Amino acid sequence: MSHPPSENGRGGAAQLRRACIIGAGSSGIAAAKALHERGIPFDCFEKSDRVGGNWVFDNKNGMSAAYRDLFINTSRPRMQYSDFPMPESYPDFPHHTQIAAYFEDYVEHFGFGDAIAFQAGVQRASRRPDGVWRVELDTGETRLYDALLVANGHHWNPRWPEPAFPGVEGFTGQQLHAHSYRENSIFVGKRVVILGMGNSAMDIAVEASYVAERTYLAARQGVWIIPKYIFGKPIDQMRNDPRIPFKVRQRITQKLIRTYVGPPERYGLPKPNHRFGEAHPTISGRILDRIQHGTIVPKPNIASFDGTQVCFADGSAVEADVVVFCTGYKITFPFFDEDLISAPDNHIELWRRVWHPEIPNLFFIGLLQPLGAIMPLAEAQGAWVGDYLLGEYVPPPKRQMRAEIEADQRAMRRRYVASKRHTIQVDFDDYLYALAKERRAGRARARANGFRPPAPCLPSAATTAS
Ligand SMILES: Cc1cc2nc3c(=O)[nH]c(=O)nc-3n(C[C@H](O)[C@H](O)[C@H](O)COP(=O)(O)OP(=O)(O)OC[C@H]3O[C@@H](n4cnc5c(N)ncnc54)[C@H](O)[C@@H]3O)c2cc1C
Numbered sequence: 001m002s003h004p005p006s007e008n009g010r011g012g013a014a015q016l017r018r019a020c021i022i023g024a025g026s027s028g029i030a031a032a033k034a035l036h037e038r039g040i041p042f043d044c045f046e047k048s049d050r051v052g053g054n055w056v057f058d059n060k061n062g063m064s065a066a067y068r069d070l071f072i073n074t075s076r077p078r079m080q081y082s083d084f085p086m087p088e089s090y091p092d093f094p095h096h097t098q099i100a101a102y103f104e105d106y107v108e109h110f111g112f113g114d115a116i117a118f119q120a121g122v123q124r125a126s127r128r129p130d131g132v133w134r135v136e137l138d139t140g141e142t143r144l145y146d147a148l149l150v151a152n153g154h155h156w157n158p159r160w161p162e163p164a165f166p167g168v169e170g171f172t173g174q175q176l177h178a179h180s181y182r183e184n185s186i187f188v189g190k191r192v193v194i195l196g197m198g199n200s201a202m203d204i205a206v207e208a209s210y211v212a213e214r215t216y217l218a219a220r221q222g223v224w225i226i227p228k229y230i231f232g233k234p235i236d237q238m239r240n241d242p243r244i245p246f247k248v249r250q251r252i253t254q255k256l257i258r259t260y261v262g263p264p265e266r267y268g269l270p271k272p273n274h275r276f277g278e279a280h281p282t283i284s285g286r287i288l289d290r291i292q293h294g295t296i297v298p299k300p301n302i303a304s305f306d307g308t309q310v311c312f313a314d315g316s317a318v319e320a321d322v323v324v325f326c327t328g329y330k331i332t333f334p335f336f337d338e339d340l341i342s343a344p345d346n347h348i349e350l351w352r353r354v355w356h357p358e359i360p361n362l363f364f365i366g367l368l369q370p371l372g373a374i375m376p377l378a379e380a381q382g383a384w385v386g387d388y389l390l391g392e393y394v395p396p397p398k399r400q401m402r403a404e405i406e407a408d409q410r411a412m413r414r415r416y417v418a419s420k421r422h423t424i425q426v427d428f429d430d431y432l433y434a435l436a437k438e439r440r441a442g443r444a445r446a447r448a449n450g451f452r453p454p455a456p457c458l459p460s461a462a463t464t465a466s
């Protein structure tokens with residue numbers, strides 16, 4: 001499982017004893033590849049028997065939300081890693097099986113599979129006073145590390161409505177969260193209520209609408225529905241230059257969507273109380289058609305349950321056999337003591353979504369919600385942390401990190417609709433642009449520092465705890 005440093009001529013790697021990566025989903029493997037190519041020794045622990053995380057249908061880890069007919073909603077060019085294009089034969093929005101195969105191929109292509117330990121879940125990760133990370137595995141083994149990279153995903157712990165709706169415990173129909181939805185056979189001939197206006201709600205409502213007797217889509221607030229294509233191209237392939245002020249880009253995109261799709265109220269959906277770009281994007285090429293075909297009926301929020309009925313905020317009620325709560329996810333780190341790190345109400349303050357300002361050898365990979373895909377951002381984060389561990393990047397002082405975190409939190413609160421799903425938002429191109437700039441600044445600091453890597457916490461050769 002241990003991965004030997006490669007001979008790349010960089011001095012720093014020899015000084016860092018070993019790093020640990022938790023998770024081999026698309027974020028964990030991007031980080032693993034970055035450490036591998038820098039010759040940094042590491043172990044990557046993965047609960048499942050394969051890489052790919054969420055994209056492995058019926059994943060043995062029980063954590064995947066993939067349903068049989070899941071297709072990505074960020075286009076292929078947007079989602080692929082920068083140095084490993086998806087096959088040309090793939091469509092613009094591939095199926096989850098193609099995405100899972102792509103992640104397998106990535107590991108194979110860059111040749112770091114032997115550094116991933118499968119069916120090795122991290123049960124506990126604690127930090128000793130000397131900074132060493134003590135990682136306890138569910139195999140019974142304990143290992144010690146100089147640095148910890150957390151890539152455990154943030155779409156696996158279902159958030160049910162909070163507080164629960166009155167009467168829900170007496171509801172006679174079936175209730176499930178989007179996380180456990182697999183295929184639309186469960187809806188055949190049934191009266192179905194879907195709650196939510198995110199991408200899970202869109203996909204599952206559309207799937208239900210083909211087989212259910214009735215499908216209702218309930219929402220507590222409106223969103224802009226973004227089509228997958230505009231002018232014959234995936235919408236996320238439109239030029240988006242981060243050097244142009246956000247407000248200008250926002251106005252142009254808003255105008256395009258209003259012209260192309262029209263306001264959501266025209267389809268009987270609630271009017272958004274925000275402008276485009278102020279909520280996580282809801283992307284669907286199919287929902288509006290299905291509503292206009294009369295196969296999905298929009299409803300306001302659920303107010304309560306009454307035996308066989310679902311009652312809505314406008315006083316109407318429908319008989320229902322199945323309710324699907326597409327109400328999002330909780331950011332969770334079951335392996336940390338809560339007083340070390342936790343994310344109550346999905347709130348977590350990290351510098352640039354990666355660095356904990358008080359814990360210099362802890363990093364989070366892929367813990368962000370982009371307007372765009374996660375993978376190229378996780379790739380850039382992995383490379384950034386890799387540079388730091390080698391001594392080729394030095395972060396700014398803690399004081400500056402703290403000030404930037406506060407400014408970022410304020411900006412996010414100002415811009416986004418108040419919701420537990422808007423706590424780790426970033427703009428794809430803007431994030432990459434700002435990160436590239438920061439890496440240049442940090443490289444200049446590293447040069448002034450003589451490219452000295454961070455001092456290892458571990459005494460030499462000690463990687464297994466007694
Ligand atoms: C239905 C759905 C569709 C989506 N579609 C898109 C899309 O089109 N485009 C997009 O960019 N994003 C999409 N997302 C977001 C999704 O989070 C990312 O696509 C991607 O899965 C993130 O990868 P990850 O590696 O961060 O997390 P995950 O894919 O969740 O992988 C985390 C890995 O960590 C492992 N792990 C967790 N805990 C431990 C532990 N304690 N010990 C060891 N291993 C552990 C898990 O087994 C898993 O393999 C979608 C999400 C959902 C739910």
Ligand SMILES: NC(=O)c1ccc[n+]([C@@H]2O[C@H](COP(=O)([O-])OP(=O)(O)OC[C@H]3O[C@@H](n4cnc5c(N)ncnc54)[C@H](OP(=O)(O)O)[C@@H]3O)[C@@H](O)[C@H]2O)c1
Binds near residue numbers: 072162219329
């Ligand atoms: N095809 C695809 O690629 C695809 C498919 C599914 C999901 N995804 C991705 O998976 C991630 C999760 O998406 P998601 O749709 O599952 O979750 P989500 O984006 O967090 O959306 C949750 C929805 O539920 C609503 N909600 C939450 N609590 C509620 C309550 N108590 N009462 C009423 N409404 C409530 C939210 O409304 P508020 O906004 O008011 O909080 C929001 O509309 C996203 O990144 C998404 O893009 C992608």
